[in-house]
Amino acid sequence: MSNTLIRLVAASAFATAAFMPMTISAQSFPQISEAELNAYPTYNGGDLELTVDASGTHFRLWSPGAEAVRLNLYATSRNGKPIQTVDMKKAEAGTWTTSFADKLYGKFYTFQVKVKGIWLAETPGAWAKAVGTNGQRAAIIDMAKTNPCGWEKDTYVTTAKQTDAIMYEMHHRDFSAHRNSGITNKGKFLALTEEGTVSANGQPTGIDHLKQLGITHIHILPSYDYNTVDETQLADRQYNWGYDPLNYNAPEGSYSTNPEDPYARIREMKQMIMALHRAGIGVVMDVVYNHTALGNESNFSLTAPGYYYRHRADGSYSDASGCGNETASDRKQVSDYIVESVKYWATEYHIDGFRFDLMAIHDTETMNRVAEAVRAINPNAVIYGEGWTAGDSPLPVERRALKENVSKMPGIAVFSDDIRDAVKGHYSRAEDCGFASGKPGQEETIKIGVVASTAHPQVDYSKGSNSKFAYASQPTQIMNYVSCHDDLCLTDKLRKSMPEATDSVRMRVARLAQTIVFTSQGTPFMFAGEEIFRDKKGVHNTFKSPDDVNAIDWNLKADNIEQFNYYCNLIALRKAHPAFRLGSAEEVAKNIVFDKVKVDNLVSYSIKNHAGGDEWEEIKVVFNGSDKPQTVNVPKGKWTIIAADGRLDKDGLGESKGGKIEAAPQAALILAR
Ligand code: CA
Secondary structure (H helix, E strand, O other), rough: OOOOOHHHHHHHHHHOOOOOOOOOOOOHOOOOOOHHHHOOOOOOOOOOEEEEEEEEEEEEEOOOOEEEEEEEEEEEOOOOOOOOEEEEEEEEOOOHEEEOOOOOOOOOEEEEEEOOOEEEEEEEEOOOOOOOHHHHEOOOOHHHHHHHOOOOOOOOOOOHHHOOOOOEEEEEHHOOOOOOOOOOOOOOHHHOOOOOEEEOHHHHOHHHHHHHHHHHHHEOOEEEEEEEOOOHHHOOOOOOOOEEEEEEEEEEHOOOOOOOOOOHHHHHHHHHHHHOOOOOEEEEEEEEEOOOOOOOHHHHHOOOOOEEOOOOOOOOOOOOOOOOOOOOOOOOOHHHHHHHHHHHHHHHHOOOEEOOOOOHEEEEHHHHHHHHHHHHHHOOOOOOOOOOHHHHHHOOHEEEEOHHHHHHOOEEEOOHHHHHHHHOOOOOOOOOOOOOHHHOOOOOHHHHHOOOOOOOOOOOHHHHHOOOOOOOOOOOEEEEOOOOOOOOHHHHHHHHHHOOHHHHHHHHHHHHHHHHHHHHOOEEEEEEHHHHHHEEEEEEEEOOOOOOOOOOOOOHHHHHHHHHHHHHHHHHHHOOOOOOOOOHHHHHHHEEEEEOOOOOOEEEEEEEEOHHOOOOEEEEEEEEEEOOOOOEEEEEOEEEEEEEEEEEEEOEEEOOOOOEEOOOEEEEEEHHH
16 A cells, blocks of 8 residues: 555645635534435436537536525636526436526536535536636536547557556656746646657657657546646646546646636647647546545535445544545446546547546446446556555445455456565665665565466465465556655655665666566556656655655756666567567466576566567566676577666667576666577
């Protein structure tokens, strides 16, 4: 488990800023029994909340517990009184409706429901697809007008199987905000549409940098409308990761050039996606359906109080998210909501895949529905999540979408905290080293990582540092990584755990760490900027740290150009060789053969038999995590040296005749024939 708990608690504490909807006291919030909630009719008609068509503007709110529902129409996204308030009529399946004969484009609206005699605060609803400033009111817009020129020709970036993808996790501000980025639209969706940008010292940045690196997908941190950043005060350069959801189906306003204009955030996000697609890069969105930033004041609570959340026996919110509440995907209307929401992003925005935050708060059935629904739209969609929670949940363990339950979710991948902690050391104990930085005893867990947590006759799971059984049925169910936005980034981790080393040595260790990730079976995942040895000034939880901690200093690219070139070569190696990204556990078990090694910090194996149709008959992979050279025995023959002593080239660094070969310290040795 990562430090999600800490950052969510902190994020939650920030949710009370003055611009938020009026707070309701606990006494004035309706208490509805679990029996009542479970008896609610559900509605999944596809026309929830707002539809504009030739016959006019139609509203349908799902609010089964309501005694009365009002619709307020506004001329502006905030301030001012309603220009019209109408009573909605009770309709089928717990919904309330009203219609207007005109297309009300340009207007804003809120709903207001009365439950158990209490009128709740106004809400834009749970399904607002366009919103104004700070997401307080929903906007009625012509969605066709949000499409950038050429959008109808835009389509998904596809990889044949999930293990062919190479994920690059980034935050909009991290990536572009630094003064050295050379990017005009700093911290905005549009940053990723700018071509030809260079750092202050002349190296390509932005989308050109991504093309150079060769990743297949970016994974953007939450980009739906979140709560914390005040969209009226953008000059303050506020920062937040965005794990504090407000409106799930509209983009975040602070990433647009004008949060006041409901069209801008949608159009600009689409421009970003189209620019990335043109560059051959897919877009995976980080989605946080597991909790909302607000509890009683959330859009869920203000439309159907109690229904969307799990509760303890005393009626309080249960809190598996560590943020004060957790959603109830085991309820039909919530499960439908999650499924319909990801379908919406996949169709309206051409999103190529989804990363589920604290996925184990959701039930496995919902996650399987998600995978089925998204892949019906895009068969090659990438779907993965955090297979853990940040606290206990009323949802039974066997139903949780845990990594230990991933065999029940054939179309979903989970992050491997096994390989993460084995390679670099414990995620939260800063001083702890891992295999790559010299800690002995992690060899078997490295092997677990190499085979993507699938069953293998030579891997003894009882010796694993973390998981004790082969939880993945297929390598496509595993995401391999050594760092992400959570916890210390790789540079900071190596600085804290190797205090005596030089940065030059740490960069060598970083290359080894990523070589383990990128040559292992499963899908590799990296954190933006690691390829240029970016740091975050030693701060482990930067969810609201300022730009001077979080922004990538692009001048590091020229300073560390050899590091960058190594990453490029490593990615090129993986893309050129299907043996590193096999599609089935059977292929992994059959073609990967580990060498018997009795030395600490040394793992040696072969991928044999032209695995996956590879041009190479055999690939010998040796990881030496110690600070001393180690001698390994390689069968005699004509080998090409692919990686040695901290250098790597898929086309070869030289030749070897095999036999006793020295593996340099803190480096990977890769040979092929
Ligand atoms: Ca927002």
